[in-house]
Amino acid sequence: MQGQAVSKEPDNTEETRREDYRNAMAKLGAAVHIVTTSGAAGRAGFAATAVCSVSDNPPTLLVCLNKTSSAYWPVKGNGTICVNVLSSDHQDLSRLFGGKTPVEERFAGASWTELPSGGLALDGALASFDCEITSVADGHSHDILICRVLETQVSDGGQSLIYLNRGYHAV
Numbered sequence: 483m484q485g486q487a488v489s490k491e492p493d494n495t496e497e498t499r500r501e502d503y504r505n506a507m508a509k510l511g512a513a514v515h516i517v518t519t520s521g522a523a524g525r526a527g528f529a530a531t532a533v534c535s536v537s538d539n540p541p542t543l544l545v546c547l548n549k550t551s552s553a554y555w556p557v558k559g560n561g562t563i564c565v566n567v568l569s570s571d572h573q574d575l576s577r578l579f580g581g582k583t584p585v586e587e588r589f590a591g592a593s594w595t596e597l598p599s600g601g602l603a604l605d606g607a608l609a610s611f612d613c614e615i616t617s618v619a620d621g622h623s624h625d626i627l628i629c630r631v632l633e634t635q636v637s638d639g640g641q642s643l644i645y646l647n648r649g650y651h652a653v
């Protein structure tokens with residue numbers, strides 16, 4: 483009708499709220515990691531931005547792992563992970579570990595060093611954290627893995643790989 487304000491139904495369905503959340507989270511830049519596990523429960527690895535320091539005493543970090551991930555049961559069964567911080571040279575590797583590529587093809591994309599815990603450190607990572615999972619909290623679609631850091635390795639340099647606005651950036 484002419485001359486009358488059209489009132490719009492507030493659209494606050496669950497899906498719209500999730501999309502708004504995802505769009506807003508795209509503004510939050512985050513370092514990219516490859517999280518690996520290896521042992522009796524199998525070898526697996528995935529790209530992850532949901533990694534955060536918890537404490538330096540004792541050295542503790544957290545990783546959020548999707549419960550539907552192919553890495554879920556290997557990670558839970560082995561109880562150990564290695565968190566590798568990617569450099570700007572690792573964009574292709576991040577795509578490999580962040581997609582649906584079979585696990586052996588993912589690992590064939592780089593060289594790895596086996597750690598005493600069974601974890602796999604990425605050669606050329608900016609840093610690697612060899613971790614033991616000490617507790618797990620429920621995060622709805624994800625498990626929040628609280629990890630005790632057993633050993634750290636740091637490389638000399640290189641730019642960081644940051645995921646922001648749904649794309650990769652070198653910092």
Ligand SMILES: Cc1cc2nc3c(=O)[nH]c(=O)nc-3n(C[C@H](O)[C@H](O)[C@H](O)COP(=O)(O)O)c2cc1C
Binds near residue numbers: 531581582
């Ligand atoms: C940049 C980027 C960041 C990601 N961050 C996480 C994360 O923090 N936690 C997670 O569980 N999956 C994350 N993923 C998704 C996994 O890497 C992806 O689910 C997995 O590699 C592919 O699934 P599949 O292993 O089940 O085949 C991320 C993917 C990309 C590309």
